[in-house]
Amino acid sequence: MQETIKNRTIFCKDNLDILEGINTETIDLVYLDPPFNKKKVFTAPIGTSAEGASFKDIFTEADLKEEWVQEIREDWPNVYELLNAVKNIEGRSSYNFCYLAYMAIRLIQCRRILKNTGSFYYHCDPTMSHYIKLLLDCIFGEKKFKNEIVWHYETGGIPIKDFSRKHDYILRYSKGKEYIFNSKDILEERSEEVLRRIATGNETATRSKGQYRHPSDVFKIPAINAMARERVGYPTQKPLALLERIIKASSNEGDVVLDPFCGCATTCVAAERLSRRWIGIDISVKAYELVQERISNMYEIRQGKLEEGELSKIYFSTTAPTRTDDGANAKDQKYVYIISHPQYEGEYKVGIASDVKSRLSSYQTSDPNRDYKLEYKQLTEHYRALERHIHNQFDSRQEWVRAEMQEIINAMKSYRP
Numbered sequence: 329m330q331e332t333i334k335n336r337t338i339f340c341k342d343n344l345d346i347l348e349g350i351n352t353e354t355i356d357l358v359y360l361d362p363p364f365n366k367k368k369v370f371t372a373p374i375g376t377s378a379e380g381a382s383f384k385d386i387f388t389e390a391d392l393k394e395e396w397v398q399e400i401r402e403d404w405p406n407v408y409e410l411l412n413a414v415k416n417i418e419g420r421s422s423y424n425f426c427y428l429a430y431m432a433i434r435l436i437q438c439r440r441i442l443k444n445t446g447s448f449y450y451h452c453d454p455t456m457s458h459y460i461k462l463l464l465d466c467i468f469g470e471k472k473f474k475n476e477i478v479w480h481y482e483t484g485g486i487p488i489k490d491f492s493r494k495h496d497y498i499l500r501y502s503k504g505k506e507y508i509f510n511s512k513d514i515l516e517e518r519s520e521e522v523l524r525r526i527a528t529g530n531e532t533a534t535r536s537k538g539q540y541r542h543p544s545d546v547f548k549i550p551a552i553n554a555m556a557r558e559r560v561g562y563p564t565q566k567p568l569a570l571l572e573r574i575i576k577a578s579s580n581e582g583d584v585v586l587d588p589f590c591g592c593a594t595t596c597v598a599a600e601r602l603s604r605r606w607i608g609i610d611i612s613v614k615a616y617e618l619v620q621e622r623i624s625n626m627y628e629i630r631q632g633k634l635e636e637g638e639l640s641k642i643y644f645s646t647t648a649p650t651r652t653d654d655g656a657n658a659k660d661q662k663y664v665y666i667i668s669h670p671q672y673e674g675e676y677k678v679g680i681a682s683d684v685k686s687r688l689s690s691y692q693t694s695d696p697n698r699d700y701k702l703e704y705k706q707l708t709e710h711y712r713a714l715e716r717h718i719h720n721q722f723d724s725r726q727e728w729v730r731a732e733m734q735e736i737i738n739a740m741k742s743y744r745p
Contacts, residue, residue: 329354329584330652335605337643338596338616343588343609347437349649351656355441355607356508356583359574359595361451361566362431363387387427396433398712402662402680405690406466407432414459428459434588435467441586444504447474447578451566457497468501475500479570481551498547498574508583513576515540547573560618562592571598579604593619616644662711664718666704666736667691676703676736678718678729680711704737710745717743 329335330351339346401408411432415425435450442448448468452460457476465473477498486492518526518541549569552559558568571594575585581603587595590608596619599606608615620642650656663684667677677700681687684705691700708714718724721739722731729736 329605329607330649332649332652333607334643335584335607336596336600336641337607337645338590338593338619339607339609339648340611340613340616340644340646341609341648342611344434344437345648346609347434347441347588349651350437350441350586350607351651351653352440353443353446354584354653355586356443356446357449357575357579357585357604358438358442358446359449359451359571359585359587360438360589361564361587361591361595362589363427387423387430389426391430392426397429400429400432400436402711403682404432404436404466405687407436407463410462410466424456424459427456428463431460432463432467435463438586438588439467439503442503445507446503447507447509448501448503449477449574449578450499450501451479451496452499453496454493457499461499464499464501468503472501472503473499474502475545478546480546480548483551483553500578508578508580510577510580511543514543514573516543543577549573558622560592560622562614562618565592566594568594568598568601571595572602575599575602575604590615590619593622597622613644616642661707661709663705663707664711664714664740665702665706666733666740668701668703668733669695670699672728674732675728675730676733677727678715678724678736679727680715703733704740706740710743713745714740714743 333350397408397411400411411425411429414428415422418424438448448464450460450464461473461476475498477500479496479498481494481496484492484494518539523539547570549567552565552567556567559565575595575598579585579602583604585595585599585604585606586609587593587606588609590596590610593608593610593615596606596608600623608619623642662680662682664678664680665684665687667679667688669677677691679687684702688700688702692698706714718729718736718739722729722736724730
């Protein structure tokens with residue numbers, strides 16, 4: 329973890345600001361339980377520890393910044409195409425488009441800060457899981473998808489004309505090919521029926537003998553009921569057992585766990601119990617108050633009591649960290665490029681990208697003859713102004729500019745903001 333971020337820190341701020349300030353490849357495990365786009369407002373009951381906590385699960389154009397969409401267009405064309413597809417089907421004001429764009433810019437940062445050995449868990453439900461899976465495939469890569477975990481619970485309503493919904497999804501991805509997975513730490517106990525069949529020598533049951541079996545992608549963990557000791561009244565609170573299972577599976581003691589939507593800080597508490605370092609982010613100060621309360625009530629910590637001054641070691645900040653790694657200034661400069669194609673004589677693509685090679689490759693994939701060619705690129709911190717200048721100076725349509733290539737290059741070289 330970078331020196332500017334202390335272990336056991338709760339940030340109270342828009343998580344995008346915090347994520348952008350974290351050094352690249354410094355986090356071992358990211359778990360997030362963000363709003364599900366259920367078009368509701370959730371509020372904690374009066375009289376509970378979480379009283380005063382509230383969050384809006386409704387996404388509109390007001391929740392978006394145009395610069396986010398532009399950054400996605402420039403650096404993640406596959407994500408941009410997915411967002412465009414949703415927008416074209418449902419319209420720009422679509423709740424789904426707004427939610428996905430809001431999440432995409434944050435998920436891109438989550439991937440950047442994750443170590444190559446790290447893992448990523450996205451908690452969702454059938455409201456958006458199908459869209460989120462496509463979005464994460466674009467960001468992490470389809471081959472980095474590892475599991476669609478089903479969290480099965482018994483609580484919930486009983487609809488008259490539908491099956492009862494008794495599960496959430498947790499989408500699990502790795503950053504690289506080599507990633508942490510401690511299966512032996514989360515072995516599942518076999519049922520009495522299976523153990524009986526093993527004891528009687530049933531062949532189908534003896535393929536893997538023993539009281540425990542390899543963990544499956546169905547987590548049968550009870551949801552928090554009204555009488556549960558860990559209940560704080562926070563809307564959408566998840567059980568500690570669920571987070572402990574995830575943290576045990578995909579991190580080791582001393583590793584850094586991050587939750588960018590930490591809410592009532594269950595991830596932080598679970599990480600503390602398991603001797604991991606942690607960072608929590610939430611827009612509400614209630615997350616800091618709750619993590620203090622919950623950790624102070626943890627009898628398991630320090631043999632049943634907190635050490636003197638222990639709570640003072642839980643840090644609170646409303647200031648985003650500052651990147652100190654080699655790529656700290658990477659966001660400040662991007663390339664404005666000129667790309668040609670022989671089919672479009674006298675026309676050139678003029679756009680923005682932080683990785684021009686990747687952008688060229690994305691164009692080539694749509695061209696059977698791979699005839700797109702990079703003609704020129706110019707690195708500048710004024711990339712948006714320069715691109716706009718070129719498109720305004722010459723006849724243009726979308727990314728295409730009609731002019732002599734040398735004229736475009738000269739205009740780029742001579743541009744002064």
